[in-house]
Amino acid sequence: MNPFKFSMAQNPNQVISMLLKNENAALLGGGTNLLDLMKEHVSNPNELIDISGLDLGAINQSSIGISLGATAKNTDTANHPTVRKDFPMLSKAILAGASAQIRNMATNGGNLLQRTRCSYFYDIAMPCNKRQPGSGCAAMEGFNRMHAIFGWSNKCVAVYPSDMAVALSALRASVRVLQPDGNLRNIAFDDFHLLPGSQPEKDNSLKRGELITSIEIPKNELAAHSSYIKVRDRNSYAFALVSVATGLEIKEGRINAAHISLGGVAHKPWRAFKAEAYLKGKTPSQANFRKAAEMEMVSAKPLSQNKFKVQMAENCIVKGLELALKG
Structure with a gap:
């Protein structure tokens, strides 16, 4: 793991300011994916910005649905009474992911931002366009049993690993982000994650300096079925x-x-x-x-x-x- 600066953010605007000042900074929530990437030298940020203290962990029900705070833990989300009652699909999906220990640390926002578990992506000795654009995709002709059958390109055949996100997609969720100008924008879940195309290194549609604040799920009639x-x-x-x-x-x-x-x-x-x-x-x-x-x-x-x-x-x-x- 390379040396890095550790910073603690006091509020969302400070986070955005830090991100704009340092394009090689990374956000640290639960760290369940980021730390693995750093240990394997797949990701080498020179600054970690701790956002665990931000006031973005609330889970709130309203007349139009439910809002899941970005820093709320996966465990708290899955076991929230309203999620279990009105959005059981989401609860089941979260509980199907990883282990209880990881769910206790992982955040909702971090879950959406986790990167592929492709073995070639994690092996810095192997070519991987997602890790090093232009180097090639070893999985195309290599071990690809776990890989994509839809939407892949000759640049990347990796799959996205989240269980939670699959349920959020079916629930027609949206991702709310704070922009550098202070305004909020909602990204439809279908538009948040990207297919590889010619830029497999780009996982999602977040712009530089944007911060996920919550995940919004509209009210529906799916709970019974x-x-x-x-x-x-x-x-x-x-x-x-x-x-x-x-x-x-x-x-x-x-x-x-x-x-x-x-x-x-x-x-x-x-x-x-x-x-x-x-x-x-x-x-x-x-x-x-x-x-x-x-x-x-x-x-x-x-x-x-x-x-x-x-x-x-x-x-x-x-x-x-x-x-x-x-x-």
């Missing part, structure tokens, strides 16, 4: 091969709206737009669930070692919808 499934190589402390967050709004025996997002398959949480569109207005049946899943998977582009993910993801969508229907 929602689920979260995570398929992994072992039952604890493992990232998803495929995960799926599903929610159904059912009125008069028909699907008024379907909410489906996949994890472990792309550089960002993957909204199943084709499946969602097909199910709207349909009766909730296994046949319709299977048809929706098949339609979504048509555009999948598996790599040399992860073709199994196509069938796995299709089955997960069907199973997730069945579990959501049962409630």
Whole structure:
């Protein structure tokens, strides 16, 4: 780990000022991902700005939904009474991630900003366009069993690791950020994380000096019909091969709206737009669930070692919808 300056921020405006003054500074919340990256010399900030003392940890319910503070811990978020009652999909997703010890430290904002767990990204001896733009993508022809089947480019085939973010995508959340000019802006969750394209080093749409203050989830009618499934190589402390967050709004025996997002398959949480569109207005049946899943998977582009993910993801969508229907 390289030497670095340690600073403590007193308020959000001070954080932004520090970030603008030093483009090589990094924010420290729980540190559950950043410290690993620093130990492996993947990330080498010359200054850490501790934001754990900022007043951004509140979880507040309102008439239009719920606001999750950026520095609130994952554990507190998952176990919050309102989250468990009105947004159970999110609670289940958070509890499926990592270990209890990590959830006790990890923050909501940090969860969104965590970086890929691609082994080539973590190995500084190997080429990786995400870590060192222009060096190449070793996973393209290397070990890519865990990697993307949607949205990848010849620059990067890594997947985004968060469970929490998959549920937030299905819940149509937005990310609220404080800008350097003092104004707030909301970023739709579908627009927050980015596909690799020609700039895989760019994970999200945050601009320099912007600070996440909260995650906003609109009120919905999914609580009675929602689920979260995570398929992994072992039952604890493992990232998803495929995960799926599903929610159904059912009125008069028909699907008024379907909410489906996949994890472990792309550089960002993957909204199943084709499946969602097909199910709207349909009766909730296994046949319709299977048809929706098949339609979504048509555009999948598996790599040399992860073709199994196509069938796995299709089955997960069907199973997730069945579990959501049962409630």
